[in-house]
Each structure stands twice: as C-alpha cells, then as structure tokens.
Amino acid sequence: MDLTRLRLLVELERLGTMGAVSEATGMGTSAISKHLAVLEREAGVRLLTPSGRRVRLTPAGHRLAEHAVGILARVEAAQAEMAGEGPPAxxxxxxxxxxxxxxxxxxxxxxxxxxxxxxxxxxxxxxxxxxxxxxxxxxxxxxxxxxxxxxxxxxxxxxxxxxxGSEPLLLVQSSENATGRRTMTRERLRGLSDAFWIANSRGSDEDELVRRMCATAGFRPLIRHRIDNLEAVSALAAAGWGVGLLPKLAATPRRRGVTHTPLGDLAGVxxxxxxxxxxxxxxxxxxxxxxxxxxxxxxxxxxxxxxxxx
Structure with a gap:
C-alpha cells in the first residue's frame, strides 16, 4: 500500500472531512478521493461510506487507519534514523x-x-x-x-x-464542623454518617469510592448533591451544605472556611x-x-x- 494514501486515510480519520484533509495537506479533494479509491481496491474492502454530502470511515476504514498510524510512525522513525533526527512537527x-x-x-x-x-x-x-x-x-x-x-x-x-503519578485524596468540609486535619480514621469518619455528601454527575467511580470508604466505617453515605466544578464543591462545603472528596491538586489554593483532612488508606489515591x-x-x-x-x-x-x- 502506498504511504501517501495511508497518510490521507489517517488524516481523514483525525480531521473528519475531505475539506479539512485538503487544507491540511494542500492536496485537492478530487485527488484525495482518487487516492482513497485506489487504497480501497488495494485493501479489498470498503473503507468509506457516504454520510449526507460527506463521507465517513467504515469500521474497516477505522481499523486500517489504526494500522496505518503504526506503519507511518515506524517509517518516520526509520527515515529519521537514516537521515539524522529532525524536529517533530x-x-x-x-x-x-x-x-x-x-x-x-x-x-x-x-x-x-x-x-x-x-x-x-x-x-x-x-x-x-x-x-x-x-x-x-x-x-x-x-x-x-x-x-x-x-x-x-x-x-x-x-x-x-x-x-x-498519583495524588492523595482529601475530605473537604466546613471548618465549623471539621473533625481535624490529621489523617482520617474510621472512628472519625463514622461521625459523618448523617452528613450530606457531594459527588460529581459525570461518572459512577466517585460514587463507588465514597460508598466503599464509608462502608469501612459501617455506614452508607447519603449522596445529596452532584457538582462537577471542584471550586463549587469547596464553596458548598464551606457553607455547610455537605462534605466531599477532593484530590490534592484541586484543594490548592485553599478556600477560607473549609478544612481538608487527609483520607490516607481509607480512600487510597x-x-x-x-x-x-x-x-x-x-x-x-x-x-x-x-x-x-x-x-x-x-x-x-x-x-x-x-x-x-x-
């Protein structure tokens, strides 16, 4: 298979339209279409299918594009090694x-x-x-x-x-109700069994983490609020509306009115x-x-x- 045609297929997968490929490569859309038609004959399978006034890759087209990325990368590596390393672009x-x-x-x-x-x-x-x-x-x-x-x-x-890398997890809560800044223990966590918890709305892994952590302290958490903005989570905690988990990087800089308590092994990293x-x-x-x-x-x-x- 011709490397130019493979590059065009990869670019079509990355950019989505013939027009975008034409702009990126400087090649006319008619020439691109001809190259891809030849590539289909070489592959022996349908690589493109009409989608309105555009085309999209078939499953076979996506699979060949994945192979092509590796093929082109190896060719590029060989060329760079033979000719001397050039700047990546x-x-x-x-x-x-x-x-x-x-x-x-x-x-x-x-x-x-x-x-x-x-x-x-x-x-x-x-x-x-x-x-x-x-x-x-x-x-x-x-x-x-x-x-x-x-x-x-x-x-x-x-x-x-x-x-x-990794980062530790912290419990964020109102300073007025804080249980301390020393690493959380099961006994102190059990004191939050009646608290409202704040979790996000874009995935179930945080819910599962909170449930597993609280289960070790013998209670099921009441997840009341779902907030995706981490700054807003701190603001709600500061106002006393609930408690939640924050990764260390999201807890910096520290908001006034909240306390961050390390969770240690209770929550992992x-x-x-x-x-x-x-x-x-x-x-x-x-x-x-x-x-x-x-x-x-x-x-x-x-x-x-x-x-x-x-």
Missing part, C-alpha cells in the same frame, strides 16, 4: 480533565512551544470515560485520565495507559495516566508531548511505581 489533540489543566498541561505547553515549535496542541476537556471514547473514535490523539486505586477503571483493549491508542505511541509529536507532560508531572504528582514508567 504536527498537531496533537490532547484531552484532559480539568484539575490537570493548570498545574500540568499549561506549563507543559509553554515549554513545548519553546522547545518544539513545530508541534501544535489542541486541548479538549473531558472526564476519563468520555476521554477514552474520544481516543478510541479518533477525536483525540493523547489523553490524561485517572482512576481511583480502590475503584480500578476498565480500559478498552485498544488503549494503552502509562502511569505518570488517584492515579494519573497518559492514554492513547496502542498503535499511536510511536508517532513522534505525540511521544514528544507525552514525554514533556511526564517531566512536568514529576514536580507536581507523587511518583509512579518503577514498573509504571513510560
């Missing part, structure tokens, strides 16, 4: 959850713009479930996702994770991962961005175990 769509954006992502982008100006990064905000679906569907190239150590996440087989389709890791712009995110994370997160390193 290309657009990487990065999906991240909000509490990583300021302490990890933004410093990374600042450094990347200085060290690798040929790499363009587009940011998308989503929680892990939606981020993994976006990665699988080609709507993003690289993701930052998390899981709670007490509630491991099910990851699709075609996605590979690399852990870059939140593990942070880089995620991408398995065949995409060899693509140099993605790999360069991933390495830069790892460097930033070292100064922000607790280090990963040695066998989790990228």
């Amino acid at each position: 290309g657009r990487v769509d990065l999906v991240t959850f909000i509490s990583m954006a300021v302490p990890v992502v933004l410093p990374t982008l600042t450094r990347l713009r200085r060290e690798h100006p040929g790499i363009e990064v587009r940011l998308i905000e989503h929680e892990p479930d939606q981020a993994l679906e976006l990665l699988r569907g080609g709507g993003a190239d690289l993701g930052l996702v998390y899981e709670y150590s007490l509630v491991p996440r099910q990851v699709p087989e075609d996605i590979t994770l690399h852990r870059i 939140r593990r942070i991962y880089l995620a991408a389709r398995t065949g995409a890791w060899a693509w140099r712009p993605l790999r360069t961005l991933a390495d830069s995110l790892r460097r930033t994370a070292r100064g922000v997160l607790d280090p990963p175990d040695a066998d989790d390193a990228l």
Whole structure:
C-alpha cells in the first residue's frame, strides 16, 4: 500500500472531512478521493461510506487507519534514523480533565512551544470515560485520565495507559464542623454518617469510592448533591451544605472556611495516566508531548511505581 494514501486515510480519520484533509495537506479533494479509491481496491474492502454530502470511515476504514498510524510512525522513525533526527512537527489533540489543566498541561505547553515549535496542541476537556471514547473514535490523539486505586477503571483493549503519578485524596468540609486535619480514621469518619455528601454527575467511580470508604466505617453515605466544578464543591462545603472528596491538586489554593483532612488508606489515591491508542505511541509529536507532560508531572504528582514508567 502506498504511504501517501495511508497518510490521507489517517488524516481523514483525525480531521473528519475531505475539506479539512485538503487544507491540511494542500492536496485537492478530487485527488484525495482518487487516492482513497485506489487504497480501497488495494485493501479489498470498503473503507468509506457516504454520510449526507460527506463521507465517513467504515469500521474497516477505522481499523486500517489504526494500522496505518503504526506503519507511518515506524517509517518516520526509520527515515529519521537514516537521515539524522529532525524536529517533530504536527498537531496533537490532547484531552484532559480539568484539575490537570493548570498545574500540568499549561506549563507543559509553554515549554513545548519553546522547545518544539513545530508541534501544535489542541486541548479538549473531558472526564476519563468520555476521554477514552474520544481516543478510541479518533477525536483525540493523547489523553490524561485517572482512576481511583480502590475503584480500578476498565480500559478498552485498544488503549494503552502509562502511569505518570498519583495524588492523595482529601475530605473537604466546613471548618465549623471539621473533625481535624490529621489523617482520617474510621472512628472519625463514622461521625459523618448523617452528613450530606457531594459527588460529581459525570461518572459512577466517585460514587463507588465514597460508598466503599464509608462502608469501612459501617455506614452508607447519603449522596445529596452532584457538582462537577471542584471550586463549587469547596464553596458548598464551606457553607455547610455537605462534605466531599477532593484530590490534592484541586484543594490548592485553599478556600477560607473549609478544612481538608487527609483520607490516607481509607480512600487510597488517584492515579494519573497518559492514554492513547496502542498503535499511536510511536508517532513522534505525540511521544514528544507525552514525554514533556511526564517531566512536568514529576514536580507536581507523587511518583509512579518503577514498573509504571513510560
């Protein structure tokens, strides 16, 4: 199969329309269509199907595009090795959850713009479930996702994770009702059996974590509020409307009127991962961005175990 045609297929999966591929490659849409028609004959399967006035990839087209990413990455690596390493260039769509954006992502982008100006990064905000679906569907190239150590996440087989660190979990509550700032014990947690709890509305893992944690203290929590904005969670806690969990990074800076109590082993930790389709890791712009995110994370997160390193 011709590498140019494979590149066009990959770009169509990434960008979604012939017009966008034409703009990105400088090739006319008619020429692109002819190349993809030849690629279909070479593959022996239907790769494209009409969708209104546009076209979209068939399941076979998506699968071939996944293979093509790995093929093109290996060809690029071989060419770079033979000709001498050149600067990486290309657009990487990065999906991240909000509490990583300021302490990890933004410093990374600042450094990347200085060290690798040929790499363009587009940011998308989503929680892990939606981020993994976006990665699988080609709507993003690289993701930052998390899981709670007490509630491991099910990851699709075609996605590979690399852990870059972890952070402890804290109980956020009104300072007027605070049980103290020393690490929480089961006995002190049992004192919150009548409290209203605050959880998010974008996934069930936080609910499960709160239930498992409270079960060790002998009660079932009453989850009354569902708030996705972490700053708003702190505001509600400060006003005495409930208690909730916050990862350490989301608890900084500290809001007046709230107390953050370390939960220790009662809640475990939140593990942070880089995620991408398995065949995409060899693509140099993605790999360069991933390495830069790892460097930033070292100064922000607790280090990963040695066998989790990228």
